[in-house]
Amino acid sequence: MKANWDKEILDKELVLKGLEAKFDKYKHAFNFVGLYDGFSSLAQKKKVESKVLLISLLLVGVIIFLPLLGYTYLVVKDIEGVKAFSLDHLIIITPVISIEIILLYFFRIILLNHRSVKAQILQIELRQTLCQFIEAYTDYSHKIKKVDPKALEKFENLIFSGILSNSENLPSTFDGVEQITNMIKNLKSA
Template sequence: MTENLVFFKASNNQAILRKFQSRLNEIQSKSNFESARNTHMNNIINSMLATPDEWDFKCGITIKWIGNTFIDLISDKNLMLTTEHLDDMFSMCFRFLFELYLSTKTELITELNNARNFAVENTNEFSATAKVQVEYAIREMPISMLKDLLASESIGSIKDFNNLHKIIKDKQDAWETELKNKEIRVEAIKTSLATYESGFNFVGLFQGFDDLSKQKELEKTNLLFWIKVAGIAIVTPLISEIIYLYFHVSNFEQIKIVLGISLLPTASLIAILVYFFRIILQNYKSTKSQLLQIELRKTLCRFIQHYADYSSKLKEKDKESLAKFESIIFSGIVSDDEKLPSTFDGIEQLGSLIKSLRA
C-alpha cells in the first residue's frame, strides 16, 4: 500500500471494466473450471466498480506494477477472449485481489474470499503464464510488497525518527534556553521599571499641581503689573498738582485758594488709590504664598512612593505616621486673608480725613 492513486475510480477505467464485464458475461464456458473462473473474475470486477476508493487505496503497488497493462489488455476489443487470455486476465485480477487481502485487517467479503481460495486451490488448472502469475502472487508478491514498502518514504521517515527526535529535542532545548533568557530580560526590565515607578505613579497629581502653578504664576505676574500701575497712579495726582501750581499760580494767596479747592478731591483720589494698592498688594502676597504651597506639594509628589514604602513598617506600628504628609498633600491651598482690607476701610479713612480738614 503506497500513495493513494486514482485508478479504479477513474471514469475511463470504470467504463473499460464495465465493457469487459459485458463481454465476460456473454462467454459460454466449456468446463466447470472456466465457469467458476469467469464467475469469480466477474465478482472481483463488481467489487472494483462498487468500491473503487478502497481498491485504489489498498492496491497501490499492484496498480503501479501492472495497472496499465491490465487496462490495456481488457480494453482491447480485437483481442479474442480465449482460455489463455481469460486465464491471464484472471491472474491479474487475482494479483489486485491478493494485495487487497494483504492490506485489509479483517476478512474479505465472501465473494472475494471465495475467489482467492479458488485461485489457490486450482493453481495447476491455469495456463502456464497465468499459473506463474498466481504462484508469484501467493509466494513472492508479499516479499516484493514488503521490499517496496521498506524502500518507501514513509518507512524512511520511521527510520529517521531517532534523528528527527534528536533534532526536535535540540530545538526544544534551544527554545527553553531562549525562553529563560527572555525571562531574565523581562525580570531586569521589571526591576528597571520599578525604579521609575515613583516618577510616574503620581504623575496625574503632579500634573494637576503643575497646571495650577502655571495659573498662579500668571496671576502673580498680572498682580505685579497692577501694583506698579497703582503705585504710579498714587503719586500722579500729587505730581500733577505741583506742576499745575508751579506754572499757573504766581503768589501765595492763589496757592492757598487752589489748594483749598483741590485738596479734598486729590486727597480722596489718593486715599482710594492707596486702598486698591493695599488690596492688590495683599493679593500678590497671597498668590506668592499659594505658589509656595503648590511647589511644596509638587516636591512631595516626587518621593511619595518611596516614602510610603519606607514608612510601611512604621505605619504598622503607628497608623498616623503618614498623617502629616497626607494633611499637607490633600489640604486646600489657602491664602492669608486675615489682614486683607475690608470694603469699608477706604470709606473710614476718607471720613477721618474730612473730619481733620474741618477741624
C-alpha cells in the same frame, strides 16, 4: 505534546504575572507623574497671576503719584502767576485726597493678593518636591502605620491639605521636613 503545552502555558502565565507587576508599578508611577504635572500646571497659572498682579501693583503705584503731581503743578502755576494760595486750592485738594485714599486702598488690595499668590506658589512648589518621592512613601507608610498609626499624620496633613490663600495660616514647612527626616532614619536603620 500535552505536557509541552502545559509547560508553555505555565511559562506564559509567569511572564504575564511579571508584566502585570511591571504594569502596576508603571501605573503608580504615572499617577504620581500626573499629580506632579497637575501641580506644575497650577504653579504656571499662579506664576502668570503673580506677574499680572506685580504689573498692576507697579501701575497703581505710579498712578498714585499722578493726582499729587497734577495738584502740585496747579498750585505752583497759580503761585507763579501771582495768585496766592487760596480757598480754591483747598477745594481742589479735597477730591485729590479722596482719589489718593481710593488708590492707596486698591494698592493695598493688589499687594495683599500678590503676597497671597506668592504664598500659594511656595506651597505648590513644596508639594511638587514632596511628590517626587511619593512612590517610596506609599510603601514606607504601609510599614510604619502598622507600628504607629499616627506617625505620618502631620506629613499627610501637609501634603493633602488645600492651598491656603493667606500666608499667615500656612502650616509649618518643618512639619513635613520632620517626617521626611524620620522616614530617612528608619530606612537607614532597616
